[in-house]
Amino acid sequence: MLKYLLEKEFKQIVRNTFLSKMMVILPIMTIVVFPYVTSQEVTDVKVCIVDNDHSQASQRLAQKVEASGCFSVAGYEPTYGEAMKGIEEGSADIVLEIPRGFAKSRGRGEEPQVTVAANSVNGVRGGLGSQYLSAVIAAFAAEEGGSEARAAQGMAAGAGPATLYRYNPTLDYKVFMVPGLIAVLITLLCCALTALNIVGEKEAGTIEQINVTPVPKSLFILAKLMPNWAIGMLSLSFGVAFAWAVHGISPLQGLPSIVLFSAVYILVASAMGMVISNYSDTMQQAMFLMFFFLILMMLTCGLFTPIESMPEWAQKITTLNPMRYFTRAMRLAYLRGSSPAELARELMWLGGFAVVLNAWAVASYKKSN
């Protein structure tokens, strides 16, 4: 009987042109486009420079800021007050004020104070922008400083800590994001497909017709799960292929982990979709419920913000988020090439979610009211 149910499901999927399009468009959007738009690297910070010194030294500093690559000079203003207007209007993000007598005091070997004022409405942009700017100013001071300063700089370079970034040597944001985005892709696709598929049968009334047949509910659910599992694995391979072709991110030796974890996680995501569908009567309700849970899961899975920096109670909540384990496993598999054995804890959690959610799905699927 399963064979006939599956035959029917596949026929419906193949005929659904919208679905086939989604299966290609979604991986392209999430894996190819998203890593660029979700980048938290701050570039093109607009700096407004207030040069009260008008010396060669102050001009060199301005040039250095401009040449650093992170900044674009929004303009030169005569006073700090004028520059602040630029921030209020949004034409500048940061004001750099170089004090009068900047060159002279440098000549005397002092460290003159420059003022950096950043617009922190967008906290990340303001914070990182001012950090970058301070770094540029510090570098300028080191290069141009007197001989003593140069000696100090040399000493510092000799004694300072040498930072080595493991697993992602260039701190490339994409290397970090793409594995997580593959997790988003699979969650979205499998959860939505399952939820909408079953609610679709409810809306069309066909579920009634199935319910009066002798088809047991477990079989009906299995017939829904299996095609979605195949679609999930297919979109995973699309995702992995795009990540490699577009961003040059290959999974190292982590491929077995990636396949294994995805195989389990798709069951979790589909079961979630099924549970959602069992509690909604219309597509609208299902969509709303799904968005609620997906957004919650995405925000607490550690993809955009590290779980460790969340408050204690929030961290506890994230342990109930299956996406958290999957995102972590995908990252470790991608960046470190971790084997399934090294990720046993994550695998156990995901396996547990798969069992519990699927049991819930079968139990809440009511054949008679």
Add this chain to the structure above:
Amino acid sequence: MSRHSVVVDHIAKSYGRVKAVGNLSLDVGRGELFGIIGPDGAGKTTLFRILATLMLPDSGRATVGGLDVVADYRAVRGIIGYMPGRFSLYPDLTVEENLEFFATVFGTTVEANRHLVDDIYRQIEPFRKRPAGKLSGGMKQKLALSCALIHKPEVLLLDEPTTGVDPVSRKEFWAMLLKLRNEGITILVSTPYMDEATLCDRIALVKDGSLLGTDTPGGIVGRYPTALYAVRSADMHRLMADLAGYTGAASAFSFGDTFHVTLAPGTAPADLQSHLAALGHKAVCIEQTAPTVEDCFMLLSKKEE
């Protein structure tokens, strides 16, 4: 084996505070074509859903083919063919695929029971490659009936199969039901159309979840207690108000292009004639007419109030 195929015993079902079916009892004989006649909201669909094991009754019990619809729901599903009021086959599967699918999930094949659906299916066969969602209303109902029949059920539950179907298709559909009845299949069919009632072996009139009466269509009509008159005049619109305001008329309601009127005791048709003439009605025509099931329904539902 009892001689009753479907037994409904004091079934009640409410949705929150709304009573859908209240303490309803009836029984349908083996091989009978039994009609449940009632307006929208009478509780017909609820009754069908309970019999089709899709819903649990609040109280009472029901059996189909001797099997309890709650305790033996699985076995019941094997012997019934249910056709819900709403078209509910897969719109993206073709006519052929739908039929095959429903045959296979019941563990049978189209070939095995082809003879049962042959008459109906032959009419939709030219469109067998067409997605079911793209069929016309009448065709959809024929396909739905085919799908409900393909596993050779003992009992057919048809919930308003002809609602929204054109008159020609309705006639054809009922011709098929009569043929199936002759094959020995018990058919329980609901309809809001009173004219279809006369085609049933027996009918039950329901309103607001309660039974108004059960009998053969002839029996129901034969029990009509008084003479019934069809009244017409040149100004039908004003006639309605004037009939309602006339104490000599016990009841009056519109029926096609006339009004069906019963007279209060002691009022003769001639009295009505002169009353209407006095009110200025022209071309007044009063004829005695044979009561129909609809007249009986109106009378019974009036009594109920």
